[in-house]
Amino acid sequence: MSRNTALFERACQTIPGGVNSPVRAFRSVGGSPRFITRAQGPYMWDADGTRYIDYVGSWGPAILGHAHPEVIRTVQEAAVNGLSFGAPTEGEIEIAEAIAARIPSIEKVRLVSSGTEATMTAIRLARGYTGRSKIIKFEGCYHGHADSLLVKAGSGMLTFGNPTSAGVPQEFIQHTIVLDYNKLDDVKAAFKQFGDEIACIIVEPIAGNMNLIKPAPGFLEGLRELCTQHGALLIFDEVMTGFRVGPQGVQGLAGVTPDITTLAKVIGGGMPVGAFGGRADIMEHIAPLGPVYQAGTLSGNPVAVAAGLVTLKLLSEPGFYENLAAQAKKLATGLSERAAAAGVAFSADHVGGMFGIYFNEKVPTSFAEVSTSDTELFKRFFHAMLIKGVYFAPSAFEAGFVSAAHDDQVIQATLDIAEQVFAKL
Ligand code: PMP
Numbered sequence: 279m280s281r282n283t284a285l286f287e288r289a290c291q292t293i294p295g296g297v298n299s300p301v302r303a304f305r306s307v308g309g310s311p312r313f314i315t316r317a318q319g320p321y322m323w324d325a326d327g328t329r330y331i332d333y334v335g336s337w338g339p340a341i342l343g344h345a346h347p348e349v350i351r352t353v354q355e356a357a358v359n360g361l362s363f364g365a366p367t368e369g370e371i372e373i374a375e376a377i378a379a380r381i382p383s384i385e386k387v388r389l390v391s392s393g394t395e396a397t398m399t400a401i402r403l404a405r406g407y408t409g410r411s412k413i414i415k416f417e418g419c420y421h422g423h424a425d426s427l428l429v430k431a432g433s434g435m436l437t438f439g440n441p442t443s444a445g446v447p448q449e450f451i452q453h454t455i456v457l458d459y460n461k462l463d464d465v466k467a468a469f470k471q472f473g474d475e476i477a478c479i480i481v482e483p484i485a486g487n488m489n490l491i492k493p494a495p496g497f498l499e500g501l502r503e504l505c506t507q508h509g510a511l512l513i514f515d516e517v518m519t520g521f522r523v524g525p526q527g528v529q530g531l532a533g534v535t536p537d538i539t540t541l542a543k544v545i546g547g548g549m550p551v552g553a554f555g556g557r558a559d560i561m562e563h564i565a566p567l568g569p570v571y572q573a574g575t576l577s578g579n580p581v582a583v584a585a586g587l588v589t590l591k592l593l594s595e596p597g598f599y600e601n602l603a604a605q606a607k608k609l610a611t612g613l614s615e616r617a618a619a620a621g622v623a624f625s626a627d628h629v630g631g632m633f634g635i636y637f638n639e640k641v642p643t644s645f646a647e648v649s650t651s652d653t654e655l656f657k658r659f660f661h662a663m664l665i666k667g668v669y670f671a672p673s674a675f676e677a678g679f680v681s682a683a684h685d686d687q688v689i690q691a692t693l694d695i696a697e698q699v700f701a702k703l
Contacts, residue, residue, distance in 0.1 A: 281325040285313045300434040307657045307672045312664075317344035319683035322669060330669035331692055333609075333633075335679040337671075338518050338543035341602070341631060342592055343683025349547050349588050356584035362576055369587060370578040376590045377545065377555060381526050383535045387555030388564060389578040393517035393542035394422030396552035397480065399564075399572045400538045401426060403554070404478035404511040406570035407563050412472055414479040416459040418488030418645040418675075421480055421515050421540075425450040432487030437673040459485055460493065460644050462500040469508050478511040478538075479504075483528035486518040486677035489648050490627055490634025498534040511537040511560065517552070518543060518677070521590065523630030524599050531629075547589030549582035598682065602631040605689055606680045609633060612693040620700035623652065633678045635670070648675070655703060662699040668692050 289296035297303045297311065304311045312324035320343055322332045335341065342349065356369075374387050390396050401413055401424065415421065420432035428435065428443040429451050435443070442451075455472070457464045459481075469476060479501050485491040505512040514536035516527040521544040524530050529539065537560055542552035555561065565571045576582075592598075610626035610633050617624030625641045627634045636642055637652035637659070656674040663670060671678055680689075 280310070282313050283310045285325055286310045289313075301437055301671070301673055301676065304672045306437045306653075306674075307660050309661065311672070312669070319343040319345075320681060320685075320688045328667065330664070330667050331684075331688055332669045333678040333680065333692075334669060334671050335681055336548060337676075338522060338679055339546060339548045340679070340681050341522060341544050342547075342589060343681040344548075346589075346592070348592065349585055352584050352588040353549070353581055356581045359580070361581055362579055364575065367578065367580050367583070369580055369583040373545070373583050373587050373590070376587060377541070377553065380521075380590070381529065381539060381555070383529055383537075383557070384539055384555035385558040386561035387553050388561070388572065389583070390552040390554070390572075390574050391550045391576050391579070391582075392422070392552045393515075393540065394424060394552070395574065396517060396540035396542055396554045397421040397427060397513075397515055398424035400513050400515075400540050400554045401478065401480065402572070403560065403563060403570050404513060404538065406568070407560050408477045408509065408511065410475050410477040410510070411453045412455055412475045413453060413477055414455045414457060414465065414468060416481055416485075416645075417456055418459055418491070418648070419480075419482045419485055419515070420487035421482075422517070426454050427480070429454050430456045432485070432675065434673075436488055436675045458645060459488075459491060460497050462494075462497055465501060465504055469504050469510075473508045476508060476510045478513050480513040480515055482518065483514045483516065483532065483534070483536075484519050484523060484629060484632070486632060487675070488645055489636060489642070489651070489675050490629070490632060490677040491642060491644065491648060492627065492629065493528075493532070494643065498528075498532050502534050502536075505537070513538045513540065515540045517541060519630075519632070520544060521593055522632055522679070525593070544589065544593075545586045546582050547585035549585040550576070550579070551582045551586050599630060602680065602682060603628070605684050605686075606631055606633045608686070608689045609680060609684075609692065610635075612689065613696055616693060616697045617700050619697075620703065622655070622700050622703050624700075631680050633680065635678065637674065651675075658703055659699060662702070663695060666695045666699065668695055
């Protein structure tokens, strides 16, 4: 038996499903998950010593490649001074300043320890600020696992075909209005009916939890306009896209300004960090200044902040995002060409360091379209690539990520393997 399989069997004895986050379990694609022992640059090694080219990147954070020497050194230096104080540090000011300097819509920012905490609190803040209860989210968007957001959610919820969680009382979600992504008319209709009851819209401004789905032209602008018109707040959940698609997230690319932005993943450089920030007058409703409560024992953890700060610094190097986007483009177009040559119905898309691969003839533009992906074919592709040393996300409904360490040679190696795999699909 392989060591991966032995570890998985052992894990299942004491950990539900053998994993600490559901999609890791390979349930939708079958087989044993790989237990990772170490990672470096674009590569990960599993418990059997097999090396993989990694396109998951810890689901987004590993934008510099794994174990970047400067990040590791900074973390080591920070750790020597103590792991957690529960009192403020200068590093927290520096990272707040770094985030606010890069993202113009963020005047003030509060650090938390995960994306879930960031979105959960952003919703509470929007409700506290507006004094309204209803929220709008979109089917296939995932905003972490707070109760009111676990309705028709993406990522693992979508992967396992169970988009609304058990254990969430109806009363907790009665104020959540779920609409179709990219259908502005439905949002208009919702505002017409409930206008003065809607606290906020929360949206992934580029969706990455139902695979990669881009906003239709005018969609984000329309959301902005409706929120402004009706006194609701616009929350961009940039947990995945923040510092991933470009230096100012999607808001920088689209030129649309949200009231509140949520961040995580990249800003922690691989350590547990999340954040929510926005207009100062809104953020001042948070405790201790205002009546909206939020707190965290490990919030602003000094080691995590050090990892995040050095990561943000390295991302600011000239040409960083141009190079990253170029590699994602080479991967997406290269895969499409090889699939086409083999006669496989396949498409791919990319933005910044994020990409989508679809077993659909054309790049999907909606939840309905992406739902028709050939998941059986995806499964075969996924396993054939994995066996040959390429690790894609184990679900047809997740976006993929390249890092700065995915150089031409790594992309070419991936494409050579894909050529063989498509030919036999
Ligand atoms: N929002 C988005 C857009 C996400 O992609 C995720 C996680 N994939 C979350 C929120 C939740 O973040 P976390 O897993 O850190 O709680």
